[in-house]
Amino acid sequence: MRIWRGLRRIAGGAVLLICALTVPLRAQSVGMPAASPTAAAAAPARAQAAYSLPPEQLAKAVALSRIRITLGIAGAVWGMVFLWLLLATRGWAALERRMQGITDRAWMQRGLFFAAFIVITSLAGLPLDGLAHHFERAYGISVQGWGSWLSDNAKALGLALVLGTPILLLFQSVVKRRPRRYWLDAWAVTLPILAFLLFVEPLFEPIFNHFEPLQKNHAALVNELEKVAVRTGTDIPPSRMYLMKASRKTNGLNAYVSGLGATKRIVVWDTTAGRIPDAEVLFIFGHESGHYVLDHIAKGFAGSAVGLFFLYWICAGSAASLLRRFGQGWGATDLQTPDSGPAEGPPGLDSCTGFVVLVFTISIAMFLTEPVSNAISRHFEHEADVYGQEAIHGIVADPQKTAVAAFNALGAAWLEDPHPNALVVFWLYDHPSIQQRAEFAAHYDPWADGGHGQFFSYQGSGDDRSGRELEALDDAGGARGQSSVATTFQMPPAQKR
Numbered sequence: 001m002r003i004w005r006g007l008r009r010i011a012g013g014a015v016l017l018i019c020a021l022t023v024p025l026r027a028q029s030v031g032m033p034a035a036s037p038t039a040a041a042a043a044p045a046r047a048q049a050a051y052s053l054p055p056e057q058l059a060k061a062v063a064l065s066r067i068r069i070t071l072g073i074a075g076a077v078w079g080m081v082f083l084w085l086l087l088a089t090r091g092w093a094a095l096e097r098r099m100q101g102i103t104d105r106a107w108m109q110r111g112l113f114f115a116a117f118i119v120i121t122s123l124a125g126l127p128l129d130g131l132a133h134h135f136e137r138a139y140g141i142s143v144q145g146w147g148s149w150l151s152d153n154a155k156a157l158g159l160a161l162v163l164g165t166p167i168l169l170l171f172q173s174v175v176k177r178r179p180r181r182y183w184l185d186a187w188a189v190t191l192p193i194l195a196f197l198l199f200v201e202p203l204f205e206p207i208f209n210h211f212e213p214l215q216k217n218h219a220a221l222v223n224e225l226e227k228v229a230v231r232t233g234t235d236i237p238p239s240r241m242y243l244m245k246a247s248r249k250t251n252g253l254n255a256y257v258s259g260l261g262a263t264k265r266i267v268v269w270d271t272t273a274g275r276i277p278d279a280e281v282l283f284i285f286g287h288e289s290g291h292y293v294l295d296h297i298a299k300g301f302a303g304s305a306v307g308l309f310f311l312y313w314i315c316a317g318s319a320a321s322l323l324r325r326f327g328q329g330w331g332a333t334d335l336q337t338p339d340s341g342p343a344e345g346p347p348g349l350d351s352c353t354g355f356v357v358l359v360f361t362i363s364i365a366m367f368l369t370e371p372v373s374n375a376i377s378r379h380f381e382h383e384a385d386v387y388g389q390e391a392i393h394g395i396v397a398d399p400q401k402t403a404v405a406a407f408n409a410l411g412a413a414w415l416e417d418p419h420p421n422a423l424v425v426f427w428l429y430d431h432p433s434i435q436q437r438a439e440f441a442a443h444y445d446p447w448a449d450g451g452h453g454q455f456f457s458y459q460g461s462g463d464d465r466s467g468r469e470l471e472a473l474d475d476a477g478g479a480r481g482q483s484s485v486a487t488t489f490q491m492p493p494a495q496k497r
């Protein structure tokens with residue numbers, strides 16, 4: 001679920017705010033294949049497993065999975081090390097001093113510093129991102145050329161500058177205003193900013209990809225999607241169903257729901273519509289609908305609000321300790337700006353360099369708390385899987401087989417490792433593994449003995465369901481008019497960074 005990752009990243013403040021916006025958008029620009037067939041290692045045949053790959057693909061999936069995990073962890077660690085390196089070598093302090101020499105206006109000095117900060121940290125992450133793109137291309141996931149990839153990165157950087165610079169300025173002004181209790185104010189302003197970024201995200205999607213009405217070439221699929229939309233109460237008419245031209249950049253499969261209120265829409269990638277059976281697209285849509293109907297967005301917000309309260313509190317204390325101990329060595333304490341407020345907070349906190357120390361502590365805290373937020377995300381994803389299967393019951397011939405087939409198509413398209421290490425899943429996966437999802441789907445059949453599902457009360461085939469369920473959904477705060485954000489069905493770890 002993209003929202004969760006977005007919430008967490010955004011919540012981290014400064015840099016993380018920017019990542020939240022740009023990473024999900026770039027995530028859709030996955031690359032493509034040219035994979036060198038690896039010798040099919042003597043992989044034990046697991047014919048009975050719900051998700052399996054032929055030996056050659058399996059070997060590739062295992063290898064690519066290792067690469068993704070390594071690069072993912074390396075990217076997170078490098079981000080923290082890079083911030084620290086430029087603190088320890090007084091790089092950030094030198095940059096701040098240089099900006100002070102350009103203009104006398106304090107707000108402009110800070111604006112220039114933060115713009116430069118965004119550019120520098122983005123460029124620092126580019127080599128590892130490039131390496132990840134290289135491997136996605138080599139393994140046949142990405143088909144995006146380097147020119148297009150660089151262009152997407154440049155656009156993402158432009159967006160980060162336009163949106164991130166004022167946000168960083170705002171955060172720093174909060175810090176300067178109340179140096180001792182700023183974390184409380186920062187927490188209070190983060191939540192509306194988060195909501196705003198999630199609201200505007202769909203508006204930026206056309207910058208990175210082309211869209212056309214789904215009706216144009218997939219009228220039959222639209223009809224089927226409408227059936228699920230009516231059943232789940234997601235209230236998305238055909239005019240708000242789109243086809244995204246993902247095939248220009250990737251061979252991966254995906255569909256997602258994004259938007260807010262009247263702009264809510266479903267997007268199906270053109271690598272998905274027409275390439276896997278419509279029934280499987282319906283299941284993916286059912287899953288996405290589940291995130292809306294089950295209030296995952298509101299719950300995610302509430303959870304983030306609680307988590308951020310403690311995270312900001314702890315990070316403010318850590319940043320203060322670091323500044324007292326290293327502030328002078330890092331050049332933060334002798335960088336008083338002309339409009340410095342009362343010196344009541346930690347030394348150097350009111351400088352831009354001092355602010356970077358705070359960002360540094362937040363990035364560490366985010367990394368360490370990743371297992372917690374991922375565990376919550378996996379719970380939501382599982383719920384959405386259950387909901388998706390129930391939503392298509394009676395609309396497709398066999399919901400179990402359909403869901404299992406969809407997971408296999410998904411796993412094969414992204415080369416997902418069928419047997420990921422449990423620790424890796426625990427720490428890094430924001431979805432259950434494909435294997436776990438497929439296993440569950442294969443055995444989930446609450447209707448077998450005349451029962452009904454968790455989220456719909458119809459029994460038997462599901463066709464005879466009255467309007468009662470829809471009303472019940474609406475009463476329970478169903479999806480109608482509910483605020484929403486983009487959620488994705490599945491992304492491999494490399495794309496989720």
Ligand SMILES: [Zn+2]
Binds near residue numbers: 287288381384489490
């Ligand atoms: Zn999901």
